[in-house]
Amino acid sequence: MAEKSKDLPDTELLAAAIAARANAYVPYSGYHVGAALRGKNGKIYTGVNVENAAYPEGTCAEAAAIAAMVLDGEREIAEVAVAGPEGAIITPCGGCRQKLREFSRATVAVHSCDPTGCKQTVTIGDLLPHAFSPEHLS
Numbered sequence: 001m002a003e004k005s006k007d008l009p010d011t012e013l014l015a016a017a018i019a020a021r022a023n024a025y026v027p028y029s030g031y032h033v034g035a036a037l038r039g040k041n042g043k044i045y046t047g048v049n050v051e052n053a054a055y056p057e058g059t060c061a062e063a064a065a066i067a068a069m070v071l072d073g074e075r076e077i078a079e080v081a082v083a084g085p086e087g088a089i090i091t092p093c094g095g096c097r098q099k100l101r102e103f104s105r106a107t108v109a110v111h112s113c114d115p116t117g118c119k120q121t122v123t124i125g126d127l128l129p130h131a132f133s134p135e136h137l138s
């Protein structure tokens, strides 16, 4: 099993993911998701899911947050929070696990939140074990 981060969830990061949810564009699923990434540079990058009429085409919250981070010139994720509806333990979809792993070591913490706070913490290595990762190509 992957090593777990011993750090407590970053409350500012959780709050950013929860706040972002309000702006999700989800006319088809009605399922609001917010994501927040802490870059190694200390900054927080947020994203929401954005759907369209060809649903399930669309962009996940995690992918939007990664795009914001990369646009800002950051390439390393230190911590991740994903926020879904109350009572849910939301975890990134398969495609987003690979996208997160591109910019995260396997030990990076991924917090699943609902509007009341953190429900579960695992690592990206737990979510995507034996990943094909950038190290394979270096």
Ligand code: THU
Residues within 6 Å of the ligand: 026, 029, 031, 033, 048, 049, 050, 051, 058, 059, 060, 061, 062, 082, 090, 091, 092, 093, 096
């Ligand atoms: N979704 C995310 O944005 N992130 C996840 O981790 C899981 C699912 C979105 C995709 C779609 O807009 C909606 O949630 C329902 O699947």
